[in-house]
Amino acid sequence: MTKLDELGAWLNDRLPVLLSTHDVPAAAVAVCAGTEVIDAAAGLLSSATGVAATADSVFQIGSITKVWTATLVMQLVEEGRIDLDAPLRRHLPEFCLADEAAARAITVRQLLSHTAGFEGDIFTDTGTGEDCLEKYVTQLGDVPQLFPPGDLFSYNNAGYCLLGRLVEVLRGKPYDDCLREHLFAPLGLTHAATGPAEAIMFRAAVGHMRLAPEADQEPAPIWALARSNAPAGSRLAMRARDLLTFGQLHMNAGTGSGASTVLGPGTIKAMQEWQVELPDLRVLGNAWGLGWELFDAPGAVVIGHDGNTLGQAAFLRLVPERRVAVALLTNGGDAYALYRDVVGHALAELAGVDLPAPPVPPADPPRIDGSRYVGVFSSRVADLRVTQDDDGRIWVETRPKDVFAELGEQGDCKELVHFADDTLIPLKADHGMHLPHVFVGDDGAGRARYLHVGRAMPRADG
Structure with a gap:
């Protein structure tokens, strides 16, 4: 054979x-x-x-x-x-x-x-x-x-x-x-x-x-x-x-x-x-x-x-x-x-x-200052809201919009941890993968201008 x-x-x-x-x-x-x-x-x-x-x-x-x-x-x-x-x-x-x-x-x-x-x-x-x-x-x-x-x-x-x-x-x-x-x-x-x-x-x-x-x-x-x-x-x-x-x-x-x-x-x-x-x-x-x-x-x-x-x-x-x-x-x-x-x-x-x-999240990710990443990043089909809680844990909440909301897609909230320079990664896999979230550029106030997940989603919170 x-x-x-x-x-x-x-x-x-x-x-x-x-x-x-x-x-x-x-x-x-x-x-x-x-x-x-x-x-x-x-x-x-x-x-x-x-x-x-x-x-x-x-x-x-x-x-x-x-x-x-x-x-x-x-x-x-x-x-x-x-x-x-x-x-x-x-x-x-x-x-x-x-x-x-x-x-x-x-x-x-x-x-x-x-x-x-x-x-x-x-x-x-x-x-x-x-x-x-x-x-x-x-x-x-x-x-x-x-x-x-x-x-x-x-x-x-x-x-x-x-x-x-x-x-x-x-x-x-x-x-x-x-x-x-x-x-x-x-x-x-x-x-x-x-x-x-x-x-x-x-x-x-x-x-x-x-x-x-x-x-x-x-x-x-x-x-x-x-x-x-x-x-x-x-x-x-x-x-x-x-x-x-x-x-x-x-x-x-x-x-x-x-x-x-x-x-x-x-x-x-x-x-x-x-x-x-x-x-x-x-x-x-x-x-x-x-x-x-x-x-x-x-x-x-x-x-x-x-x-x-x-x-x-x-x-x-x-x-x-x-x-x-x-x-x-x-x-x-x-x-x-x-x-x-x-x-x-x-x-x-x-x-x-x-x-x-x-890519997979590290076994023991360090806690980091998430101030550069916190905020709302928006596209026509979704808003991604990044927050950091009092324990220093970073979260991203996804809110579908437009055609995806109409089709019944549900939003979710996932914990992000440090992965690499200006990159966070979800602890939980989605459809079998952990998609890195890369933060790109500077908005003039020390915060990331874009959240990049294949699309460059611009900061929408000023």
Whole structure:
């Protein structure tokens, strides 16, 4: 047996056990080593219907969609129709923000690398029509600028909606049609859906959520978020093998079936080049490229992206120099722990790459002066209130807002302890991970200007 065959046997044996261990209703996995591919699936697509997952089941891929959007943009760069360092307004003159100077200056490169600097979690629902992205762009005029364009990384969903609209304008057709014609068709994808009307034609996974902290998981109240956020990851769904095929395009530098009509090797290489360094969050990559997350893992460079939607989580990892790739799709539970067990095992066995140890709180954290960190940090979708009690313990209270509050997401309060310079970490894990909270900058009074948790959340208490 080859190592890939051995991994296939391991998946068939261990995946059902790991789903039970991590309370994940269902998962699908696809793995390649060189030109050989295996896939596997287990569990239930919905606890309400009892339909079993198969390797051909489609799951939402969430924000991995951003790499698909970036690929559509880079096709236009190859054609000479987009200059990465030209202002977005060259093609979208209607683009406005609350900060007019920033709106005039923001470039396509900054949008691709999440350095544009404006509030990014904008989930405005502009309907289900083919003009939803066009309408979405007109709704950004009051969106604040958090920092000057290019100064910092801050994950930005709205920026990718703008990129999707850019593709629409230059192609003269809706975003979904661009996906089908410029990616699905040349890559030969057979189980991919741009939204629920297509997904229902396959065995489709339903996300599962806990609508209260101690409640059991249940099917999510809706299947997908607004169509206006499709280029950022609100709707795209597919089987694991089709996601892997897309990954192979980027891993094999544009070679393989259909790849020559998608992107050239120079463009693929450019997408994987370091654009911006991230704060030391430990659960994200070390840097971001043009769409891709970049991981400096022990043993080799790993590229990838994750995705989270309503109760579904997806993971894609590529090790180009070893020609190994893994796609994992899930529909609830402790997906991050399952990722570490499944993707971690596959990368170690096939590529000799060990995932970095996840961040965990120290066994005996020191008490510190939290005055630099105390305060309220705010975004469109949540407020985070950091306090320090009389015993010197530091707490962060999360209060969901906007669409997440409407969907019934519950707030919580967690204790934070010292982890590293200007970094605190929760004592209690959330969805299998302890996400470091990095405090960045200075507000002029010795307090942190931003709380960075992947997004730079600005201080909102003066």
